[in-house]
Amino acid sequence: MAISEFFIRYLQRRQELSAGELCRLRALSSERVEFESGEFILSSRNEAGRSGIMLQGMAARVHRNMTTPDSRVITGLYFAGDFIELQGFVTRPPDSGIVSMGRSSVEFVRQEELQQVAAEYPGLARLFWMTTAIDAEVLRQWQVAATSLRSSAHLAHLFCELYTRLASVGAAQDLVLNLPILQREVAEILGYSAIHVNRAARDLRDRGLVRWIGSEVVILDWEGLKRLARFDPSYLSLVN
Amino acid sequence: MAISEFFIRYLQRRQELSAGELCRLRALSSERVEFESGEFILSSRNEAGRSGIMLQGMAARVHRNMTTPDSRVITGLYFAGDFIELQGFVTRPPDSGIVSMGRSSVEFVRQEELQQVAAEYPGLARLFWMTTAIDAEVLRQWQVAATSLRSSAHLAHLFCELYTRLASVGAAQDLVLNLPILQREVAEILGYSAIHVNRAARDLRDRGLVRWIGSEVVILDWEGLKRLARFDPSYLSLVN
């Protein structure tokens, strides 16, 4: 199947594409796959040598906790338009991978073919490379937030980032997010226990900033939330 | 000045280079600069549009703490052979940058020229891109360690990583590291207070694992240190 316009539209969030580049991208062959909640989208082995682009839904990069192997650590989140495992040249431990959070739909491209496109169009190579760099920059900001903010301010920062990212691709609006994610999974992102996430969420509720019921998160006071989280979206490198 | 053989040797740690690639790399022009302890190697503005390769010494990527602006957060360390600010397409806040830890020496290359080389040699483009991905992978592992390990085990993990990285480029041997770094700066890496780093260091000393005096760190029991830190070096993607 030909590659979807999603892919192209999301690339254009970051950089203008020439006519030749557009044409070459449209000639890529791809395969769309739907995933159920909790399924592995790409395992650490990445046997098929594939890269993926999120079309719908949400996915997380999970690692095994080093001391309690039954719990996990999440080091990245991916939404519509985000690349996943684009590179494929990093050796990863056998217990990390990309997991679908809720239902999701992913478009796969063979890595060889991407490398081929990158070789033909240096501008696209640069764009793919930039994607990896932005992913790393988001992680850096997570680390800065983790050491700078605690409890509810830290959770507020996550909500600010997620709303900004989702709104930028039209997957959220009017200060409402749909996050198919449990408190336990938020804990795996922030490095807290699930119970502490619950307390942080209660604090945001008590302050009248956020209402979080089930998978629906409603931001009641965007300015107040940003202020508490000291949120500055520039690290997301969004053009709009 | 022509580019140093350091650069080339360190690239070959990660991937074989063809004769053509070697030739093209040797034609790059570069400039070597020495830095004193604490000097900024690259500011967030990166005005000169330069990338750097560490030749000697140590550097850290620092960010401003979000709540206490006089303290910092360190999200990356760079040693001989490591690229710094290779990409240059990520917008960073004005308070982050690369700082020399102790004296260091850096080789600068103009980013345009690197992009040019990457456009001519897709294999090199892939290699540069891989460098960014490995940098991110190290940060992911830091995050996993930060949520999995505490206190002395966390510090032990840092020592294991640093010794492995430094030994792989010949900048450390016989279980001795020379780290021009204060306890306060280790705290900025691990996300602890300096006092807590001191207590963690005392614990490692009491266990007979590490002796850390001034800038000299001696690993007394490598196997024991690795066991405590649950260290697995595969995330560093080192070939040797």
Place this chain on the structure above:
DNA sequence: CGGCAAATTGACACATCTCAAAGCCTGTGG
């Protein structure tokens, strides 16, 4: 209605931070 998983709350233990003080090292000036 029953059953299960998740969310919520409380009590307590442990990890880590902050503040304060003392000890140590090193460079400087007499």
Place this chain on the structure above:
DNA sequence: CCACAGGCTTTGAGATGTGTCAATTTGCCG
């Protein structure tokens, strides 16, 4: 060679943040 000053390290005590365990409540789904 000594005295001193300053910054770093070390240690202690108390405050705060966060984890664990247990119990209850809520919400969803059969």
